[in-house]
Amino acid sequence: MSATLQTWLSAFFTIAIYTLVLYKDNKVFRFAETVMIGITAANGIVLTYHNYIKPVVAVDIIQNHKYLQLIPIVLGLMMYTRFVKPIAWVSRIPMGFWVGVGAAYILVRNPGVFISQITASFLALNKLNNLIFVVGVIAVVVYFYFTVPIKSAPMKGATTLGKAFLLVSFGATFASTVMSRISLLLGRLQFLLQDWLRIAKV
Amino acid sequence: MNIWKRLSDLDRRYYYVVLILVVALPIIKPWGLPIRVGSTTDDFHKTVEAVPDGGTIALAIDYRSDCIVELNPQVTTLFRQAFAKNVKIIMWSNVDEGANVTEPITRAVGQEMGKTYGVDWVNLGYKPGGEVTMKKMVDNFWEGAAYVDMQGTRLEDLPIMQGFNSLRDADLLIDMMAVVPSPAQNYLKMVSIPYGLPMAIGTTAIQAPTEMPFYSSGEYKGMLAGLRGAAEYEFLTKNPGPAMMGMDAQSAAHLLVILLIAMGNIGHLMDRKKRAGAPTGGGS
Amino acid sequence: MKKTLPFALAFVSALTITICVFFDLAPALVEEIDKWFILSTAFVCCIGLVNLTKVHTRNIQRRGRDWDLSIVLLAITFGYLLLGVVTGPTAPLYAWIFDSTAVPLGATFYSVLSFYIVSAAYRAFRVKSRDAAILLISGIIVLLGNAPIGEVIYPGFGTATKWIMDIANTSAMRAVIFGATIGSFITAIRVFLGIDRPYTATGE
């Protein structure tokens, strides 16, 4: 019974949203949107609370008496001062901390990936594809030189070529995007036809 | 309005209906076109196969309900491949909904294959904190995972977690992801590269081109790209499922898109020719 | 105080982590900072909720557009939140509601894009310039190569797609990654030196 109800509810919401494209903006669609916003907003909090906050407080603070952990809790709660105008600036303190930690990890952890991508481009020029690959990498990097004027012939050539490589790559991205989007529609139609209407074989 | 103009200016509802039909018909009656397996999927399959018997895969689930169509079949098939050869899976999510969307599908595979939750696999739920949490899971996994699984069961009560104190204890790290900025690239820089843990990913078709450089440099040991990747993976593991069944509809829709691009352009060109010389500004 | 304190905290935490990680000093200290970071960000989970409540209460008071839906929204949000906090996220009822609403809605919302993308391909993808032409040709090849039908029509589509993805796309994307990573370094340095102070954007 509950499985059937679930299928019908899912079907209702799926169709409610399709009314937007096949008909026009309407209240049924906006109701579906409202449900989506409400459920996901609540779910994010429920998950953070049950899977992270509650166990950490129970283990670290209550069980192991690590009272230092109260500091980050206060830090996190400071964010809420932004809703109280006179003390809103207090919310900058945790922001400062996060931005600082974030910047530090960019500086210490990004070089590893960066360098390995550089060394991965060290290809021997003994195959046509390797040559094209290396030329592509360099031309696109040159395309993004912003303070070198594009006047000399090599610069003109490199930037034109770089742009061409970028465009071919964007073509691939476009096709992949189409593919993903179609897959989404496909998934919903599979649901409607197989699980709900049972027209197609599962 | 001449015919060419009309060709490039059809009401959208016409081709929306055509699109629905074109995708729906092959679902009802598949054509059975052959699927060729690409190297990214092949490598993914081999990498999972290389995990020793009794080994552990650490699996990060970083997608939401919007991308279940492409990623759920990838996860399901991964579970089947791992369980077929007694490999354990410890999974969690760095994205809030991730744990919810995989919970029902993984449970179904576990039950079907006679595996026990907490012994053969575990879902630790959502762990906030992004890349800093990823690093914490290397330094001290239990602390990074906040000591509990998704249901709030203490990790000490789960047999699978005994002796698993760091991500380095895993044999393979897999990130199934579909959010921006890429959590897989974060795992690469926070975990895989500094600590030498092999890593593979599954992602959507959209994000595949952006992730390709890391596969081609050998940092991702394998990659499943979109529903096509899932279909190839189902094919390789001999578990035909929704992804393989969807490939014909995918083909049909791609043809429709190409047809529409051609129609739009031909109509536009001919219309311009007909009104020869008329200046065209931007934004036709 | 209002400007220096956040900057000082940003600077000190950035400096500590940078030095400790590069020179392998005081791993326990870095671990503690990591923990603080995770825990403090976790406590921000209700910020969106406060915002949402504010916006929609105002809408209800003013009888704005769809004010009735604003009431529904607040009822659903707080009701589901309460249920979740009491029962936990894996309780059958909670999971059932999630699976019957958020899952189909999320998937369907995004699938609407398949209509829009088809529409855009038809209306917006006009060969206006050489740039657009290159993009379209490459796009069409990959479209054909990525679906089984392409190879049935002509086996070369698969090979061409593989070439575009592995060589042309990967080389361009790698260069884009170089640029983006350098950009991220410079941005981080600007934060470090206090040239950029993104944290001052809030709390005005």
Add this chain to the structure above:
Amino acid sequence: MFAEGMGVDFFLIALLFLGVGYALTRTKKGMAKWQIRKIPGLDAIEEGIGRATEMNRPVFYLPGSGGFSDPQLLASMAVLSEVAKITARYDTRLIVCVPMSSVYPVIEEVVRQSYVSAGKAESFRAEDVRWFSDHYFGYAIAIIGLMFKEQVATNIMLGTFAFDALMYAEAANQAGAIQVGGTAATTQIPFFVAACDYALIGEEIYAAAAYLTKDPVRVATIVAEDWAKFLVTGLVVLGVLLQTFGKADGLKDFLNKW
């Protein structure tokens, strides 16, 4: 001394710090005159605003859906401030649609300041800086509706965009607008290239802010980035040559492991 394998990483970062510092001091002392190369899409902005003025229809500006930690939003705000000065001068209506409620007040302030500095404080219309919903479908649909209603003449989109990019591009296209689009989100660039009359590709959006504002600090940053790109180009060329002659392993090991 260094953590395992982080020696090169450290020197790379140290070098970048020095580069930024050096570029900044040179610019501040007025010792160097760096110029950003021409970016065609940006020159089109003024032309586009002129067109809107002639047609007596509004200019739309969409700053993308990034938050304050998003560098694309910061770049976009700098461009917006210049755009608003031009619309103020031409007395053209400017409609700005902001997706994030937290960003909204700051954007409003940016536009107001531009009108004030152009000496047209009285023509600033606060109600033309709009916010609809924080949810992606909520704002996307509202913005599209508004584009049709107001008959947008010129549509400028700069910043972080997701799937919504092509929805705006198509809507503005149908309304007959000239469009300038730019984003560093690689998955969305194709739609801007194909659908807009001018597209800024990737990082050009950051250069755009420096190009339009001529703010010395921004320009110095771009210069420092270029130096880093020279370094990358040099390393790749060196590595490729060594590899071709079979001698790159030493360099690879040094860079990756030291």
